[in-house]
Amino acid sequence: MANKKKTSKTFFDYHPDFPRDKSHLIQLCLPREKMNNKKTPQFPLMYSEKLDGVFCFAVCDTFSVHIFSRTGEEYLSLEHLKPELYDISKTLCTDVIIFEGYAKGVPQPTVSGWCRDTKNQHYEVGAYIHDALSLDEFWGMCKTRPYEERYQALESIEDWQYNYRHAFLVPQYYADTWSDIEKAANHIWKIGGEGLVVRDPCAIYNPGKRNETMIKIKKDISYDLKVLSLQEGTGKYKGMTGALVCQFRDGKEVVVGTGLTDAQRKRWWSEFFYDEVVGKIVQIDAMTESTKGVLREPRFKGIRHDKTEGDF
Template identity: 25%
Template sequence: MFRVCQAHFVKDGLAAMLCSKWTASKHDLLSQVREGKVSKLYCSPKFDGIRCVATLKGLYSRNRLKFDSCTHVHDDVCKLLKTPYLGFDPAKIMLDGELFFMGKDLPFEKIVSAVKKTSKHITPQDVKLQNKIKYHIFDMNLTADHFRKMPYIERMYHIQQMLKNAEKKGSLKNHCLLSVPIRSFRTQDELDNQLEGYLDRGMEGIVVRTPGGLYEPGKRSKGLMKYVPMMEEEFDIYDVKPGAGKFKGSLGSLCCVTSTGKKFFANPAVDEDMRKEWWKKRKNLIGKKATVKFTRYTVHGVPRFPSAKSIRNAGNKRV
């Protein structure tokens, strides 16, 4: 388990906006495009990195834990925000983006290892890895009252112009700040074509944005939607774990094994009644096959973000 530093909470209003699911809103939004209520929607790559919000005070996780690492990124963030631009107050800007390295030699697990260590535990090797990481900016929150209603497409324009302005003035010495590219689309087919291209380049998926979407700190917003394809495979169950808290007295997780012998836990993606039913017949689950949804295999050969949707011959409710 990686160590992280103690929480340093950001001021109210500087929490990250949370993603909702594209599949939950796509029919309504695509209908608005067809009817001319919205001219187009926008998409950008979803990086397989670490979500990071950045201010003059530091780099923070989505859960508002302050990172001790990637000082090269924060140095350039401070220079970017302090470079005069249209009278923006640098103390009232929060950048939102992803710490990521575009290359196969630094996968997600290594990025996490390098970024989430405290200054006490950072090694020269960690610093070497950190210096490869760039900050891909996909939004910003302007907390000054007269900027709170700024729509997404205007915020992206200003991010691009701020970066150009700072580069032109030679402010950014580490060259580690990038604006995430955006593309417009009008149909699901166009979005799927963009998604295929991003997946071919090693991205996790795609992010969909509405042109007029506001930045909603701490909220799961329809102005920020993720579209990540899921893999689905069957795995042998070798053990079960009990639930805790509200799941006490029901199944907590299935202990599964891959065909190569790698073990992992999969949380049940079923309702509470089915969790209880599976727990009652837990002895009979050993040796059966669970259908597991996950995003991809990690470098360690186990499914990432696994959830068990059904168990063969166990009386299932699929979700």
Template identity: 25%
Template sequence: MLRVHSFLFSVLFLMSCMVCQSETLPKPEIQLASHYAADLDVTDYLVSEKLDGVRGYWTGKQMLTRSGRTVDLPATFTQGFPQYPIDGELWLGRGQFEQISALVRRQETQMQDWQFVSFMMFDLPQHNGSFEQRYLAMQQLAQKVNSVHLHVISQLTFTDNKALFSELDSVVGAGGEGLMLHYRHAFYTVGRSQFIVKLKPKYDAEAVVIGHTAGKGKYTGQVGALTVKTPQGKVFNIGSGLSDKQRQNPPAIGTTITYQYVGFTQKGTPRFATFLRVRSVQ
């Protein structure tokens, strides 16, 4: 009897593993952006807002995340979607990253959960034309499908960097994350591409070190992060940007440091905070 129970347990375990594995497919082969370079000629690019959503890859049959995880979308959401791949962003609106991220991770959802979500197209991976031609094809697709959930991200053109950075200030000031620049003559290529560029602002700010957290893994025995407090009373950890020497001999408690960040989370905590330097005494 013990052997029978053991055998049944093994079968059930294998079946459960197969179910878990079926939820994750191979990672989609997507194009990745590079960072903005100052010598870029903006007249060669089409520019759109960088949306703070979750990247989605429509295979022609189902929606995948960047990691290959299937998204539990109701059939009515994707009704009319084409049977070829679309690269885009599942988006709820500016400042709603936490909400859309949580929704995408849920294993079971209802249509009402997705009623305000848009799939914002920004590329067609299997289209053989230039980005300019792909943009036109996406506009035509959005009109053809005529879905409240399928849209194409608007692309703009600029004559100089002054106009580009003016648009960046406008987008960020309105709660956006930044801009994406697509070289208008480029073809879709898998992997990191120099022809698609992200432009996000980085801000400097100061905070006081109020503690140290212990490092793990290769940082065992050293400092893993600095616990800091801003003048506004926000407390958070900064682990990125510290050199090995600084992890061994970190800024003392009470020291004022300068850090960089990219916008704020919904809780008001600096996003992607990175240690920059100890503030010099004036």
């Protein structure tokens, strides 16, 4: 018998009086290339590996746990995570746990699809935890503890590897110089990882903002862009999608023809399936951005089902 599709709610259905909209619900990482050097926090800084998964946060109350996306849509396919998230919440006397939904070796678009599945459970996804807040701290009703203090509370939980099968604490390290951070990033890239997240240990939680208190460092630059239209291919791609036309900075457009599979090219050129990508937010990686604002060697990474707005 086929599984029944569940009906999901949003964070705002459970918390209708919440003071922020979905675009300002959580704190986001600032790309290193957008840093204002005059606002760089003082060393030592904390850093961790940037996992290529899906941002999630869980709200745990007395009787239930709900897991949401960065914009507040509820994930219904991660029931196996809830008992452990509940236990961590009660151990810390906190309410909101922020984590990456991640499965080692699985592409981010696949994990994203698993998280959004409303029919099936996906036990492959683990909760890789990097922050925990009280609901008042998340809500903005009180002064937030510094990140270092919040992480130390998570770290104080004993025997993570023995007590939890699906929840993992993301290791944090300290760096005294940018050279230390560069060495750590190069090590991650060498073993095939995506990059680092660098944090100011003294920073409070900054929902809805991208600033120098939480920076992501990736080998390539990466933007989340809105797809405006499709271009037909030529040669062997005649009658298929040749490229995505994406909205970029200052009204410019970026044409991206690399990174698409043959199956995607065929499917999206169809009048029945083009809207699976047109109008959606996609991740576009590139080697560099020129001084004229041109992306060098842009390539399609995947649809960001967890986002509704592009970077520009």
